[in-house]
Amino acid sequence: MKKRIIDEQGRIFGTISVVDVIVIILALALIAAVYAKYHVLDKTSSDAPTDEITYQVKVSSVRLIATNTLRAGDTLYSSTGTNLGVITNVDIQDAQRNVALSNGKLVKGPVENRCDVYITMKAPCMKVDGRYFVNQTYEINVNSERDLLTKYNTFRGTIVSITE
Amino acid sequence: MEDNAPNRRIKVKLNIFDIVIICLAIAAAAAFYFIFSGASAAGVTSQQSTVRYTVQLDSAPDGTADLIDIGDALQENVKKFSIGTVTGVEFSQGTTLTEDHENGCFIDTPVPGYESIRITIEAPAVETDRNITVGGGFVVRVGAPVSVTGPGYAGGGYIVEIERGDG
Numbered sequence: 001m002k003k004r005i006i007d008e009q010g011r012i013f014g015t016i017s018v019v020d021v022i023v024i025i026l027a028l029a030l031i032a033a034v035y036a037k038y039h040v041l042d043k044t045s046s047d048a049p050t051d052e053i054t055y056q057v058k059v060s061s062v063r064l065i066a067t068n069t070l071r072a073g074d075t076l077y078s079s080t081g082t083n084l085g086v087i088t089n090v091d092i093q094d095a096q097r098n099v100a101l102s103n104g105k106l107v108k109g110p111v112e113n114r115c116d117v118y119i120t121m122k123a124p125c126m127k128v129d130g131r132y133f134v135n136q137t138y139e140i141n142v143n144s145e146r147d148l149l150t151k152y153n154t155f156r157g158t159i160v161s162i163t164e
Numbered sequence: 165m166e167d168n169a170p171n172r173r174i175k176v177k178l179n180i181f182d183i184v185i186i187c188l189a190i191a192a193a194a195a196f197y198f199i200f201s202g203a204s205a206a207g208v209t210s211q212q213s214t215v216r217y218t219v220q221l222d223s224a225p226d227g228t229a230d231l232i233d234i235g236d237a238l239q240e241n242v243k244k245f246s247i248g249t250v251t252g253v254e255f256s257q258g259t260t261l262t263e264d265h266e267n268g269c270f271i272d273t274p275v276p277g278y279e280s281i282r283i284t285i286e287a288p289a290v291e292t293d294r295n296i297t298v299g300g301g302f303v304v305r306v307g308a309p310v311s312v313t314g315p316g317y318a319g320g321g322y323i324v325e326i327e328r329g330d331g
Contacts, residue, residue: 010176018176023185030192065324066306077294102265109269111261151294152326154305
């Protein structure tokens with residue numbers, strides 16, 4: 001007599017329940033995902049020493065009013081929610097940008113009613129193969145542009161310096 | 165006989181062990197979501213509050229500010245979140261940044277026929293240490309773009325100011 005794939009009691013080939021199979025598949029998928037997150041996706045070794053670094057982000061040509069809510073002591077986050085450290089200083093300067101003159105030359109000129117903001121950050125950081133990883137996973141590089149957040153602000157800034 | 169019935173139904177019998185395993189699987193899935201969603205930051209607590217913030221609508225046609233009244237209920241135009249009630253309106257000549265190639269600078273140039281409107285809004289909010297949310301889903305941050313609709317008008321701009329609760 002041929003065995004049915006799923007018998008009348010919901011067991012595959014009369015041995016293991018369909019529900020048990022689903023649960024086992026879910027459990028295996030979860031184990032694989034956790035393994036991938038902590039052993040494959042993580043770029044840094046947990047054995048690398050963590051030091052505090054200082055880095056600076058420049059936000060260009062913003063309205064002065066927008067800087068009122070940027071303060072030392074605020075925490076900075078990446079757009080995906082990674083904690084990127086604490087703001088230690090907010091330096092506001094008149095905005096300047098390159099502009100082409102009618103004779104074709106480029107000069108650095110003021111931007112009316114706008115300011116450039118230099119945000120200094122302190123954060124725990126790992127240095128692995130010369131690369132800086134804030135909070136173990138978020139790599140920072142000079143000249144890279146990032147979308148950043150505080151509780152009260154969102155902006156795009158460029159990392160301009162990293163100091164150990 | 166039941167075995168020969170054309171509409172035989174497969175019975176799935178659950179015993180106590182199946183139920184225990186299902187509960188464990190649900191708990192594991194919840195933990196998985198918790199770990200991977202980034203919501204696992206320790207001590208994420210929220211509190212109810214009232215937030216006052218200002219939206220600046222740039223390049224609104226002249227006369228738009230006259231349509232905006234104190235007390236208007238505003239919605240965000242994309243997902244229709246209720247983002248608060250108007251408590252103040254100011255407007256000025258609309259401007260845009262243009263390059264002055266003669267003097268080598270950028271200037272705020274008046275845009276004929278357009279005005280810049282600042283709307284102060286008050287809304288009940290849920291506040292955590294990471295963000296302020298109004299209307300059940302609209303996150304309020306200076307610099308965030310917003311598309312606003314009110315009774316009979318609409319406009320796009322940015323959040324330019326938030327009254328911080330910590331002074």
